[in-house]
Structure formats: structure tokens, C-alpha cells
Amino acid sequence: MKKQDTWIKPRHRFITWALKPAFGAFVSWRYGIKVEPFAQQGDRQYLVLMNHQTAFDQFFIAMAFRGPVYYLASEDLFSKGWVSTLLRWAVNPIPIKKQTTDPRAVRNCLKVIKEGGTLALAPEGNRTYSGKTEYMNPAIVKMAQKFKLPIALLRIEEGYGVHPRWSDVVRKGKMRAYVSEVIEPEDAAAMGEEALRERIEKGLYVNEGVAGGPFVHKQLAEYLERAYYVCPHCGLSVFESHDDTVECKTCGMTARYLPTREFESVRGDFPFRFTTDWYKYQCDFVNKLDTRALTRQPLFTDTAALSEVIVYKNKNLLRESCTVRLYGDRVTVDEGTGQELVFPFDSTDGFTVLGKNKVNIYFGDKLYQLKGDKRFNGLKYVNLFHRHKNIVKGNEHVEFLGL
Secondary structure: OOOOOOOOOHHHHHHHHHHHHHHHHHHHHHHOEEEOOOOOOOOOOOEEEEOOOOOOHHHHHHHHOOOOEEEEEEHHHHOOOHHHHHHHHHOOOEEEOOOOOOHHHHHHHHHHHHOOOEEEEOOOOOOOOOOEOOOOOOHHHHHHHHHOOOEEEEEEEOHHHHOOOOOOOOOEOOEEEEEEEEEOHHHHHHOOHHHHHHHHHHHHOOEOOOOOOOOEOOOOOOOHHHOOOEEOOOEEOOEEEEOOEEEEOOOOOEEEEOOOOOEEEEEOOOOOOOHHHHHHHHHHHHOOOOHHHOOOOOOEEEEEEEEEEEOOOEEEEEEEEEEEEEOOOEEEEEOOOOOEEEEEHHHOOEEEEEOOOEEEEEEOOEEEEEEEOOOOOOHHHHHHHHHHHHHHOOOOOOOOOOO
16 A cells, blocks of 8 residues: 655754754844744644734744744745745645635645644735735634644734835844744634634734834835825826835825835825825725726736746746736736737636735636736735625625735
């Protein structure tokens, strides 16, 4: 009888042990972070839940916990050819498809648990754009109760000040990561789903819409346009940032982003003190739109590369440069060959934004990816898609816009 292959390999523990000092030194230097070791870990397995602020959050978990930790990661990480193969061999993260219910991921998690491993994931599923811990997928609560592991809540603070998602640069500043609470399996089982969700959200909640820092760099505002596309004066608009200022290209309103995470007006009236204020205004603005009336002219036009993602394998570049148009009810991709791909929101399964300038489009059995330039805003595609879906489903008062 053929021996069943295991998820956990002895090499994972050795690789974690060998690389941890170097990675620990690097992230401490790079992010100015103080990671508090989880002294109460013992020999127990855990489900580690974290709020998601930087691209290196998983390394903070590795610094806080002893031994290998098995992370749930989006399918994009597993579509990078040899890089994905190396990651699988070295640490074997668990792939999960965004925007879908993924029973395969749950089965793999149960396999890791059965083999004695510790799991980690970010309930938000995305790094925060605003500086505040955002929407957490309620499915996480059902998973947590199903796994029957102690739940360790790893709280990451000041990460948005040090390295906001929309920025390419890491500011000089201070961060902290620590286990804020452990919820025992019997307590999680005794709670209702709503009570457990509230406890997890409270344990992970961070709001960086306050003065803090300082977080120092010459390019503090560079690429804010990746996150913001609504002007308080013009509505839907396009922004451009340089160094520490960001400007609306429609009306010229300009603001400066300060080392304290605050804004100050430079030209025109900029009414927001923090990015959290601007982000909320933007979401509220989109949630008042009737996307069904915004279908004649494109709301935005971008240029991006188009690829088809072969999930868990690689990406096939279909066109290096395409014209992408976003309407209230669809996205069109003009390949420049006289042909146009159309993604009607009503028949598209989902849009997700990955990293800084990529958008995944889940369309039937196909997965397409748009990759824009450095100033590309992928968030607006996700937000407009979800606003339209909410309206046509009769849920126009639902505020959730995809992140």
C-alpha cells in the first residue's frame, strides 16, 4: 500500500530554524519592529490570526512563534513558476482562492492540524488601504471553530505608518507585534459565531487614523493614487503624487502627507486629516452611486498588461499593453487587435486587488490578471464591481465594497 504523502516535512523545521535569525535581523532593521516572542506557546498547536498591515507580516509571526508555521496564501503566490516551486519545497504554504469558497484549502488545513502543525492567516484577506483594520471574512469564524485549536491573536501596530500598502518605500519608524490574546478551543466552541467574531475583531483591531510617529521618508505621499480615486470636490477623479504631496488632476487640489500620518492643505480645501477619513469618504461616495446609470461612458481608462493565470502553475502573458475601461456595470479590455474582452459585472464571479498594481478577474473557469503601471489604481475596480452587485441583488444599503 502506497504511503500517504504528508504536508509537513522535517526540512520545514530545519529551514525555519536556519533562516529565522537572518530574517529576524532583516525585518527588525527594515521595519524598526519589536516582535515579542510568545512565551506561553509551549508544545501546543495554534491557529494564529493577525491583522494585515505590511508585506512582511508573516515574518513577524515566524519571529513570535517557535518552529514552522503554515500560512494560508492567495493563489497568486502559487502562479510564479519556479519561485512558487521553491516556496512549496521550503515552507509549503496553503493555497486559497480569493473570492470563492475553497473547500480544498479547508481540507489542507485539517491535514496540517492532524499532522501537528500550527496555522496562520489574516482574516481581512487583504492589507489595509486605510490604516484601520477592515472587513473580516465571517467564514473565518466557522473555520476557527471547526479546527478546534487555541486561537492566538497576533496584533501588529504602526505598520501602516511604517509601510502603507500604497507605498513603495519603507519609512523610518517604529512598529510592534505581539500576541494580544489567546482564545481557548472550549471557549470558542461555547460562543456563538457572532460573539466569537466580535472577540477576534476586537483583539486584532488597530486604527492608525491618529497622529503618531514620526515616520520619516522623502516620498511619504508617493503612489497614494493607488488607493484613492474620489476627490471631495470633483467626485470620481485621478490623482498624482510626488514626494510628500498628492494632487487631484481635475481640480488641482493638493495636500501634503506629514510624518505624523496627517494631511495638510497645500492648494484648495483638503478636508481630511487622516487617510482613514479620506477612505471612509471614498467608500461612502461609492455607496451612493447608482452604477446602472453609469454605463454610457467609461468612468476610468487605464493601460495594463493582460495575462491568463493558470492557477497553481504560472501566468501566460496575453498582451503586454491593453486599454482597460471601467464602466458602472462592466470592464472592457481592448487588446489593440480589433477584439475586445468584456467582463459584465452580472456574469463575472469576482474582482480582487493584489499587491500594489494587480487586479484578478474571475470569469467562469478563467482567471485573468491586469497589471498596471506604478500609478495604477486597482481598488476602484473591486469597489465598483461590489457596488453594482449590491444594487442588482437588492442590497444597495450594504456598505461592503470588497475589502
